[in-house]
Amino acid sequence: xxxxxxxxxxxxxxxxxxxxxxxxxxxxxxxxxxxxxxxxxxxxxxxxxxxxxxxxxxxxxxxxxxxxxxxxxxxxxxxxxxxxxxxxxxxxxxxxxxxxxxxxxxxxxxxxxxxxxxxxxxxxxxxxxxxxxxxxxxxxxxxxxxxxxxxxxxxxxxxxxxxxxxxxxxxxxxxxxxxxxxxxxxxxxxxxxxxxxxxxxxxxxxxxxxxxxxxxxxxxxxxxxxxxxxxxxxxxxxxxxxxxxxxxxxxxxxxxxxxxxxxxxxxxxxxxxxxxxxxxxxxxxxxxxxxxxxxxxxxxxxx
Amino acid sequence: xxxxxxxxxxxxxxxxxxxxxxxxxxxxxxxxxxxxxxxxxxxxxxxxxxxxxxxxxxxxxxxxxxxxxxxxxxxxxxxxxxxxxxxxxxxxxxxxxxxxxxxxxxxxxxxxxxxxxxxxxxxxxxxxxxxxxxxxxxxxxxxxxxxxxxxxxxxxxxxxxxxxxxxxxxxxxxxxxxxxxxxxxxxxxxxxxxxxxxxxxxxxxxxxxxxxxxxxxxxxxxxxxxxxxxxxxxxxxxxxxxxxxxxxxxxxxxxxxxxxxxxxxxxxxxxxxxxxxxxxxxxxxxxxxxxxxxxxxxxxxxx
Numbered sequence: 270x271x272x273x274x275x276x277x278x279x280x281x282x283x284x285x286x287x288x289x290x291x292x293x294x295x296x297x298x299x300x301x302x303x304x305x306x307x308x309x310x311x312x313x314x315x316x317x318x319x320x321x322x323x324x325x326x327x328x329x330x331x332x333x334x335x336x337x338x339x340x341x342x343x344x345x346x347x348x349x350x351x352x353x354x355x356x357x358x359x360x361x362x363x364x365x366x367x368x369x370x371x372x373x374x375x376x377x378x379x380x381x382x383x384x385x386x387x388x389x390x391x392x393x394x395x396x397x398x399x400x401x402x403x404x405x406x407x408x409x410x411x412x413x414x415x416x417x418x419x420x421x422x423x424x425x426x427x428x429x430x431x432x433x434x435x436x437x438x439x440x441x442x443x444x445x446x447x448x449x450x451x452x453x454x455x456x457x458x459x460x461x462x463x464x465x466x467x468x469x470x471x472x473x474x475x476x477x478x479x480x481x482x483x484x485x486x487x488x489x490x491x492x493x494x495x496x497x498x499x500x501x502x503x504x505x506x507x508x509x510x511x512x513x514x515x516x517x518x519x520x521x522x523x524x525x526x527x528x529x530x531x532x533x534x535x536x537x538x539x540x541x542x543x544x545x546x547x548x549x550x551x552x553x554x555x556x557x558x559x560x561x562x563x564x565x566x567x568x569x570x571x572x
Numbered sequence: 573x574x575x576x577x578x579x580x581x582x583x584x585x586x587x588x589x590x591x592x593x594x595x596x597x598x599x600x601x602x603x604x605x606x607x608x609x610x611x612x613x614x615x616x617x618x619x620x621x622x623x624x625x626x627x628x629x630x631x632x633x634x635x636x637x638x639x640x641x642x643x644x645x646x647x648x649x650x651x652x653x654x655x656x657x658x659x660x661x662x663x664x665x666x667x668x669x670x671x672x673x674x675x676x677x678x679x680x681x682x683x684x685x686x687x688x689x690x691x692x693x694x695x696x697x698x699x700x701x702x703x704x705x706x707x708x709x710x711x712x713x714x715x716x717x718x719x720x721x722x723x724x725x726x727x728x729x730x731x732x733x734x735x736x737x738x739x740x741x742x743x744x745x746x747x748x749x750x751x752x753x754x755x756x757x758x759x760x761x762x763x764x765x766x767x768x769x770x771x772x773x774x775x776x777x778x779x780x781x782x783x784x785x786x787x788x789x790x791x792x793x794x795x796x797x798x799x800x801x802x803x804x805x806x807x808x809x810x811x812x813x814x815x816x817x818x819x820x821x822x823x824x825x826x827x828x829x830x831x832x833x834x835x836x837x838x839x840x841x842x843x844x845x846x847x848x849x850x851x852x853x854x855x856x857x858x859x860x861x862x863x864x865x866x867x868x869x870x871x872x873x874x875x
Contacts, residue, residue: 471793490774
């Protein structure tokens with residue numbers, strides 16, 4: 270539906286932490302005409318109604334999507350893929366379909382198969398918590414956070430503008446990812462999605478893998494000496510935090526971004542091997558340079 | 573000086589983030605008779621006086637230690653080693669010498685060479701920030717944090733008790749590390765120090781090395797596509813935080829704990845290679861098991 274987001278009926282499919290918080294933000298900020306929740310379990314819908322996060326809700330996807338001008342898919346990535354394969358016939362022509370999954374290539378490929386009258390748009394809000402579920406939803410989750418939008422070659426300008434309005438409507442800062450220079454001609458359905466997946470592999474999926482490795486490596490020491498956990502302070506806590514992320518969400522992310530996650534991981538392994546060699550050789554001058562370089566970089570990019 | 577910590581004169585050598593915060597906590601909480609600051613630069617002493625973190629201060633180590641009942645060494649580890657080699661003759665018999673360096677083997681070895689009348693005690697408060705310097709000092713830095721105490725074989729019970737009083741005096745929770753079972757007979761000067769260094773390698777130095785590798789690996793991606801940093805959210809921020817730690821402090825830590833840091837790093841490298849293989853092989857069942865194991869572990873040890 271071309272037009273004003275404020276007059277849109279928005280159906281959100283999946284009322285977990287991300288979908289629930291999105292509904293809560295839309296309702297709290299009065300950002301659109303109606304918020305329709307779609308969930309698998311009636312108890313989830315009841316909680317969403319009780320919290321006033323949705324105007325109405327249903328377990329029936331067909332019913333939920335029938336009157337929607339905007340559909341937001343907010344389930345784990347592989348569930349989004351399954352839904353994209355089936356919802357086409359349920360959507361009215363002119364509907365905007367936006368997802369908020371954490372990887373974009375597989376999703377944008379699946380979006381290409383939606384009926385011609387539908388407007389698809391990839392989305393990825395750069396926020397999240399290591400908690401999950403509607404009970405942890407928070408209307409301020411998206412506030413001042415970057416909300417990445419990944420247009421497909423077929424996405425109309427008005428649909429992209431509508432996605433930006435939705436992002437602003439929940440308090441986020443829209444950031445449109447275009448195909449990087451020189452990549453537009455790559456034999457790939459959606460160059461912007463490929464660019465997105467490479468970036469988040471380094472900036473989001475790699476931190477997860479390092480955190481998970483940290484937890485398991487520390488556990489090996491703690492098995493020899495359980496006192497280890499009592500010494501865990503802020504450094505361990507922060508560095509390992511994302512290891513507590515929802516497992517289905519993380520598995521779907523890694524499963525749909527294997528090559529780029531592996532590429533980022535190989536980079537990090539190279540860095541760690543470099544550190545290991547400096548320790549082994551006792552080359553303290555080079556070790557100091559490595560420590561100072563990492564610190565300067567961290568302070569430069571994140572103040 | 574055997575006796576009550578409340579009547580002790582405490583000299584703190586090094587007024588950076590850790591030493592400055594320790595002085596501030598002692599003064600704010602009125603934990604001892606007098607706080608004497610020792611720093612290299614007069615401007616630092618002036619700031620410490622202005623902030624009422626110390627009762628008096630001096631750039632002259634001899635003058636600072638002359639009347640002290642308790643001496644706290646709060647400089648980077650290798651500077652502590654240098655000071656331990658020279659301060660012996662400056663100390664009155666019965667003085668307690670405590671350090672707050674992040675590694676303990678090298679320091680406890682150096683403490684063994686203090687004159688017989690001196691009571692040495694290793695210390696390691698499990699807190700810290702990626703900031704440094706007296707301007708960032710905070711009287712609440714130690715509050716409710718674990719303060720590890722590492723007694724040497726020669727440390728008298730009263731000296732250990734005094735160290736516990738100091739820890740409680742700044743609001744921290746003292747935790748005495750003993751030689752682990754079966755390690756007491758190891759041919760090592762201070763088995764408790766060896767135990768400490770192995771534990772912190774896994775729980776503190778490893779997070780640092782992973783954070784530094786993350787920053788450099790992400791930088792490699794960002795060099796190809798600077799948009800990467802704009803996508804950095806809480807996950808990247810938290811996982812990379814300790815990479816901004818003070819370089820001299822970190823270099824000294826790794827330089828004096830090379831073997832254990834390397835051992836922890838090799839553990840983590842093994843975990844990362846396991847993840848890399850699962851990604852390469854696309855073994856999603858095993859990947860799910862790995863993800864769930866890390867999550868359960870993280871939630872179990874840190875709620």
